[in-house]
Amino acid sequence: MPxxxxxxxxxxxxxxxxxxxxLVVPDPTVPLVGVAVVYNVGFRSEPEGRTGFAHLFEHMMxxxxxxxxxxxxxxxxxxxxxxxxxxxxxxxxxxxxxxPASALELALFLEADRMASLSVSEENLRNQVDVVKEEIRVNxxxxxxxxxxxxxxxxxxxxxxxxxxxxxxxxxxxxxxTVQDSEDFYATYYCPANAVLAVxxxxxxxxxxxxxxxxxxxxxxxRAPKHGPWxxxxxGADRHRAVRDPLAPQPAFAVGYRTTDPVxxxxxxxxxxxxxxxxxxxxxxxxxxxxxxxxxxxxxxxCQLGTxxxxxxxxxxxxxxxxxxxxxxxxxxxxxxxxxxxEIGRLATDGPDGxxxxxxxxxxxxxxxxxxxxLLDRAHIVASVETIHGRAELVEELASRMATVSAADVAAAxxxxxxxxxxxxxxxxxxx
Amino acid sequence: xxxxxxxxxxxxxxxxxxxxTAPQILEAALPGGAHGLxxxxxxxxxxEIRLAVPLAAEQIRKPAPVSILSRSLFAGTDRHDRAAxxxxxxxxxxxxxxxxxxxxxxxxxxxxxxxxxALLGLLVEVLSSASYPPAExxxxxxxxxxxxxxxxxxxxxxxxxxxxxxxxGRHPYATAxxxxxxxxxxxxxxxxxxxxxxxxxxxxxxxxxxxxxPSRALALAEEAMAxxxxxxxxPSRDLPPVVAPRPGPLDLVPRPGSVQSNLRLGGKFAVLGxxxxxxxxxxxxxxxxxxxxxxxANIRERNGYSYSPRSFVRHGRAGSSFTLAADVATAVTxxxxxxxxxxxxxxxxxxxxxxxxxxxxxxxxxxFSFETASLPGLATTLANLAIRGVDxxxxxxxxxxxIATTKAEVDEAALRYLSxxxxxxxxxxxPEAVAGPLSALGEVVLRP
Numbered sequence: 001m002p003x004x005x006x007x008x009x010x011x012x013x014x015x016x017x018x019x020x021x022x023l024v025v026p027d028p029t030v031p032l033v034g035v036a037v038v039y040n041v042g043f044r045s046e047p048e049g050r051t052g053f054a055h056l057f058e059h060m061m062x063x064x065x066x067x068x069x070x071x072x073x074x075x076x077x078x079x080x081x082x083x084x085x086x087x088x089x090x091x092x093x094x095x096x097x098x099x100p101a102s103a104l105e106l107a108l109f110l111e112a113d114r115m116a117s118l119s120v121s122e123e124n125l126r127n128q129v130d131v132v133k134e135e136i137r138v139n140x141x142x143x144x145x146x147x148x149x150x151x152x153x154x155x156x157x158x159x160x161x162x163x164x165x166x167x168x169x170x171x172x173x174x175x176x177x178t179v180q181d182s183e184d185f186y187a188t189y190y191c192p193a194n195a196v197l198a199v200x201x202x203x204x205x206x207x208x209x210x211x212x213x214x215x216x217x218x219x220x221x222x223r224a225p226k227h228g229p230w231x232x233x234x235x236g237a238d239r240h241r242a243v244r245d246p247l248a249p250q251p252a253f254a255v256g257y258r259t260t261d262p263v264x265x266x267x268x269x270x271x272x273x274x275x276x277x278x279x280x281x282x283x284x285x286x287x288x289x290x291x292x293x294x295x296x297x298x299x300x301x302x303c304q305l306g307t308x309x310x311x312x313x314x315x316x317x318x319x320x321x322x323x324x325x326x327x328x329x330x331x332x333x334x335x336x337x338x339x340x341x342x343e344i345g346r347l348a349t350d351g352p353d354g355x356x357x358x359x360x361x362x363x364x365x366x367x368x369x370x371x372x373x374x375l376l377d378r379a380h381i382v383a384s385v386e387t388i389h390g391r392a393e394l395v396e397e398l399a400s401r402m403a404t405v406s407a408a409d410v411a412a413a414x415x416x417x418x419x420x421x422x423x424x425x426x427x428x429x430x431x432x
Numbered sequence: 433x434x435x436x437x438x439x440x441x442x443x444x445x446x447x448x449x450x451x452x453t454a455p456q457i458l459e460a461a462l463p464g465g466a467h468g469l470x471x472x473x474x475x476x477x478x479x480e481i482r483l484a485v486p487l488a489a490e491q492i493r494k495p496a497p498v499s500i501l502s503r504s505l506f507a508g509t510d511r512h513d514r515a516a517x518x519x520x521x522x523x524x525x526x527x528x529x530x531x532x533x534x535x536x537x538x539x540x541x542x543x544x545x546x547x548x549x550a551l552l553g554l555l556v557e558v559l560s561s562a563s564y565p566p567a568e569x570x571x572x573x574x575x576x577x578x579x580x581x582x583x584x585x586x587x588x589x590x591x592x593x594x595x596x597x598x599x600x601g602r603h604p605y606a607t608a609x610x611x612x613x614x615x616x617x618x619x620x621x622x623x624x625x626x627x628x629x630x631x632x633x634x635x636x637x638x639x640x641x642x643x644x645x646p647s648r649a650l651a652l653a654e655e656a657m658a659x660x661x662x663x664x665x666x667p668s669r670d671l672p673p674v675v676a677p678r679p680g681p682l683d684l685v686p687r688p689g690s691v692q693s694n695l696r697l698g699g700k701f702a703v704l705g706x707x708x709x710x711x712x713x714x715x716x717x718x719x720x721x722x723x724x725x726x727x728x729a730n731i732r733e734r735n736g737y738s739y740s741p742r743s744f745v746r747h748g749r750a751g752s753s754f755t756l757a758a759d760v761a762t763a764v765t766x767x768x769x770x771x772x773x774x775x776x777x778x779x780x781x782x783x784x785x786x787x788x789x790x791x792x793x794x795x796x797x798x799x800f801s802f803e804t805a806s807l808p809g810l811a812t813t814l815a816n817l818a819i820r821g822v823d824x825x826x827x828x829x830x831x832x833x834x835i836a837t838t839k840a841e842v843d844e845a846a847l848r849y850l851s852x853x854x855x856x857x858x859x860x861x862x863p864e865a866v867a868g869p870l871s872a873l874g875e876v877v878l879r880p
Binding site: 032070071099102105106108112126128132133134141215218247248250282296326328355362363365369374375 | 474584
């Protein structure tokens, strides 16, 4: 076993009367704390005609609240020597900061104030619509491979609005967003009972529970909204779409398969994660070894779960198993897909060998520990896993649960990919 | 419900500004002359590894061979072929890659703590016996060339290259990415020739940070490094000093049809570890180096011109440079530049205020704490300090120096390094749309 048993970092939790879940994972090895508030709403829940609203709203959460002026949130955190950020995913929106331990109370005050009394003005909304449009220009419109494949692959692989639409949003929808939309979204989704507060680092559970009660305890109890699930049947036929990217110098493609339910059937879902690593994790993985280093037909290839890969363990059903490849065009997409099918087929028939499986488990354990090393990331990961799975402890259990995956499990998951219809999104470069 | 909700409206204090405790570093000369730096930090059961070597001027000016070397280093050794080497590293829950910085090569990896010895063994195996199989080298250079094509299609990369040429002029640091053509000319003979010149134990720094016992890790490092001997006389690594760029017209790099313009301003900057570094760094943060900076407040939060205006300082062995970057909608290219020049000029002529000084001091000390709090952050920081020859006492003295810096010192540094007249400007954008408005602000030269 390459993953020695860990000194466990037990999570302690309480629920306030208003329904806010509070989670503490003390770690005395650093003089810092990480604080995250994760709201159980992401872009799958945004209204039709308002694509991109969940993310736009995330920007509004930094625009001031009853006792915090515009730009003051960041000023207070930075002047405490801290840093902060936020992000919006299909199923959640996360807000987080890391600060010296002495500023813990400040962070809780700031999070409570924006949960209690966000103030959105017309001026601030228009300003942030402009900022978000620039964000989309930087990340999508003005660069090669922008938004590939996370914007268009779900649109091809799914049919229902929640699963298929563009979470960054159409410019028209962003421009039409109103202060009233913002107030409605806030009233529906941003209540204590729809949130998890996590504190990690140099603190004690007792201290955090007391402070949480002090700052969040007076917030009114409101029923958590009911939204989702948004199940969709698997595809009844293969789907294919080609798009042209005039900025891209070389072709690329992405393949979307369906996995099992990441929450209801986590142990089976972990098999797909192991399969992704076997296929394209390290340089010894099957697709990388073959297509990059043996055949030289691919420049870069990766497999990932979830929408962005990093969200594999805080996404709900339905979600995708993705294979993403960039290549110089020395082989056709069809030929490369046939190679990929052949490798998946070999795993479906023979399964991985023991050393190969152990290697992937060791690699996943190291990657997991690496992702938890930064307190800022640890805080939002812990809160996100609690939000989606109801058990933050999973974070530290994933490696040992992966270690129980057998060769037969992998073979079955590989057979499942081969046996289903898939969505293939091709990106074609500028006509030369 | 009658229960009155009383939200707490008074702000809790932000806490005293305390300089963080510097890590305890075990330093030692290793066999072959390498410099070892070892830190125990048991936050997660991993060890981060860095091995840094400086590049000579010649290798910086002609970057193609070193660029391919950084890939083909892992293409095979006297004991493993490429696939077996990758398997051996990954069996340990390990990773190992090489990166070429502006004047250094850094081998960077991490491993599950109990496998440190084995990963050090593989590291030294690569350093001492990389075999550069011709077919693998050929494949690597083709892939490198493809990746360079993709990099050069990114406007951010194009802007960075253009600014580098403008800021560094004739200095080796002006060198752009190696061209696809130059990369495709590199062969295995070239790599065998350059390997001993670059990867020389006597100029290497080995950093180990993580869940380890320092004395035991030192013994492992000594044992491993004994297997890596110098294979010849390494060239001089001396570089000419960086000099301030000559001010001049704005360089416009045409990108027809671009929906955004990439604005880049740059210049020479204070050197980390020198007496004026804390003040210069504070000035940079007030201007654009944090979210609550003047540039972010103006062009993002007031005008909505840009998503992530930012600045950063690069520290080379030969000198440091400042870059201010903002990607803005094409239509507001010139207005955004006006606002940037306004903020630069305002700071150079009026200085900062006491509130900003306090904010920047606290932010600096906090940022420094975070940079050295994570394993990869601390390992990279130590490797970069070591390769620049900065005394490690810096880790203790820097936060104290920041706390002691005065407004007059920051104002002087802002005038010296951030005055509009000291900086050069590069814009990547649609010439038809932006050349006219930009010309209203000053001379514009097209640089295709």
